[in-house]
Amino acid sequence: MTLSVRKTAAVAALALFTSLTPVTALAKGSFSICWSVYVGWMPWDYGAQQEIVDKWADKYDIDIDVVQINDYVESINQYTAGAYDGCAMTNMDALTIPAAGGVDSTALIVGDFSNGNDGVVLKGTDKLADIKGRNVNLVELSVSHYLLARALDTVGLSERDLTVVNTSDADLVSAYTTEDVTAVATWNPLLSEITAMPDSHKVFDSSQIPGEIIDLMVVNTDTLKANPDFGKALTGAWYEIMATMSADDDAGKAARTFMARASGTDLAGYEAQLASTRMFYNASEAVDFVNSAELKDTMKKVAEFSFDHGLLGEGAPDAGFVGIETPTGVYGSESNVKLRFIPDYMAMAAKGKL
Secondary structure, eight states: OOOOOOOOHHHHHHHHHHTSSOOOOOSSEEEEEEOOOTTHHHHEEEEEHHHHHHHHHHHHOOEEEEEESSSSHHHHHHHHSOOOSSEEEEEHIIIIIIITTTTEEEEEEEEEEEESSSSEEEOOOOOOGGGOEEEEEOOOOOOHHHHHHHHHHHHTTOOSSSSEEEOOOTTTHHHSSSTTOOEEEEEEEEEEEEETTTTTEEEEGGGGGGTSSSSEEEHHHHHHHHHHHHHHHHHHHHHHHHHHHTTTHHHHHHHHHHHHHTTOOOHHHHHHHHEEEEESSSSHHHHHHSSSSHHHHHHHHHHHHHHHHTTTTTTTEEEEEEEEETTTTTEOTTTTTEEEEEOOHHHHHHTTOO
């Protein structure tokens, strides 16, 4: 798992992807999606290995390949380049990589939001204000960076009061074991490993900004429009997996145990991560979340952070450069909508119409 994101792969990729010539999506029969290790995305691995995705694909007479990519940013870059039809990613990364790169993308499934799964950890102190003057290791310009900025706001600090050190997610745990690294921002399962180390204190986490770090299955908008059965199959498979893994029975325990092992932990460790994740096990809950006015407000915050950090591209004049469509309206440019939150397919699942 090699990331070595310079400042950062997301920004570096923009110049390449904005130069791609748009291609009109056509109806087709074979699709591929990619995912990386994270508590809220392990269900895709389970669904692939247990052939649940295959079952739903067969229902619509299509094929869907589910591919694990160990490098999270690289998975999004490959989706943006057109190597995959869909990819598991956060709301911020959906905006700053494919959408900002000109690839019209749709949040097909809103799986959960982080409710403690992302955090800031300090050595030797349990006070967030003590982060002042320190180097903070994180995946630069990721949701960890966003979380850090939101955390600093709560204690009257800004990024000028510290130094961000860009560190691959593959290297964060080992880096933290060294004497020089005394502050990190990261996500689970890395967060759990780091907070378990001696004299480590989680001083801020995503439960303090609920609903702002959202985990999605993002698909190419044109592909989805040309192939609605692709959306139906993915969504149907997802909620079958959700029903199984959320059940308090042997099958549910077996599913969670599978996901735990695949993510490098045990059942207790995985369930601890689930406890700090607001999973939308029921499709109706996800529909309500997407339809809420708060989603548009959240994406405004994310867009403003992204603009301030140069993530919307050198030509972006303001935070609204990339239009973000939600059921309660568009934030930003209505003539440049490149990220869309839709409840449509999840609503079909909620009504048993898939």
